[in-house]
Amino acid sequence: MENEFDSLTEAVRKGQRDKAKEIASRLLESENPADILNAILTAMAQIGVRFKAGEVFVPEVLVAARAMNSVLEVLEPVLVKSGLQPKHCVVIGTVFGDLHDIGKNLVAMMLRGANFKVVDLGVNVSADKFLSAAREHNADIVALSALLTTTMPSMKNIVDVFKKSGIQAKIIVGGAPVTQDFADKIGANGYSKDAASAADLCKRLVA
């Protein structure tokens, strides 16, 4: 079985959607879904490291993310059946003026993997849209992504709008140009540098 987990990791890393789905379904017959989840998270972590090092480019990240998504489709019903229904909700989106969504999608997937209910508002999302979605879904956390330094200021605007609204949801920020320092400066409740640590951050914030 050890090998099957490795093959799953490899299939996701190489973006082989169908193969990954097939291995995951087979594994599900006898293995713990949490271990399967782990195998795909490992793949994403590996691809993340190689992307940072400039060894692979965006298309490689994209196809791995899609393969991960298709495995999650198989896993989700099983996770829900096994009583692991999400208790907490995260509203996520890329801020106004910004169309980058690869990283945001990865964060959303990791959060789903970590058993959060995720409401994804997509890209180019205004403060108002974040606000009404947070109200509608009674969000515990609102996650903002920005990849452009030109759109980072709108994160501050969103934090301010939420503070004024009195909504209790915690706001976290991320995206390549965002730093902990910036998050502190604008009064966000959290920052993390990648998708895996974003899931840990959210768990800490709702604990």
Added chain:
Amino acid sequence: MKFSVLCCDIFKDDIVLMSEKLENKPLQIESFKAESHLNPDKMRDVVCGKLSGFSKENDRILLIFGLCGNAALGLRSDDFELVIPRVHDCRGIFFGSSAAAMDFTRNNPRAFFASPGYISAGLLPSEELFKKTKSRYLSEYGKDSADILMEAFLGQFAAYDEVFYMQFHESENSKRACMECAKFMNWKFREICANNSLLSDALQMRIDSDRFFILPKGKTLKASYDEKIFNI
């Protein structure tokens, strides 16, 4: 004032041409590959390496790039004053200011743009680039993965439906390449008058603190994340 230029290679030809007409010419024009912008941390390393290679004869080094996804953060020099335009990225240099670039992007959200330097750096999508990419995927990942990788690669261009040619310096070949790209990608071809005042003023040492940030020796460059872009 003795100075040299460190630029992204998409500006190299423009700078070489402009410098020919200058009385006070740069001692050296050094560039780095445009691809390094794909990884801002790597770009910072490349820039730092190049900075340490300039002759101590220089008083100033003109940096012709922008914050570029934080690539410029943390730059410093103990030997020269560094001058950097207050722009987020190359768009600000093409349009003469960051505000003008942002206006353009707001009004033309689906526009790809290209200058002669942009084109010679190989950043324009073309049949050749697609073929090269496909063969890299085939050799590294095999047929099945290559097909889906190619789909993802092409998907990156789906956000655009027109290409603007910016004549930063005259180049019939570049214009033709841009028109061919439009045809190949099924994009609308458009032309736009580039504003090279920021670049040309920088080279003539017409440096004012509204448009440029001057980093004193021994200080470290920081981002302000507001319209000023840089501070220390």
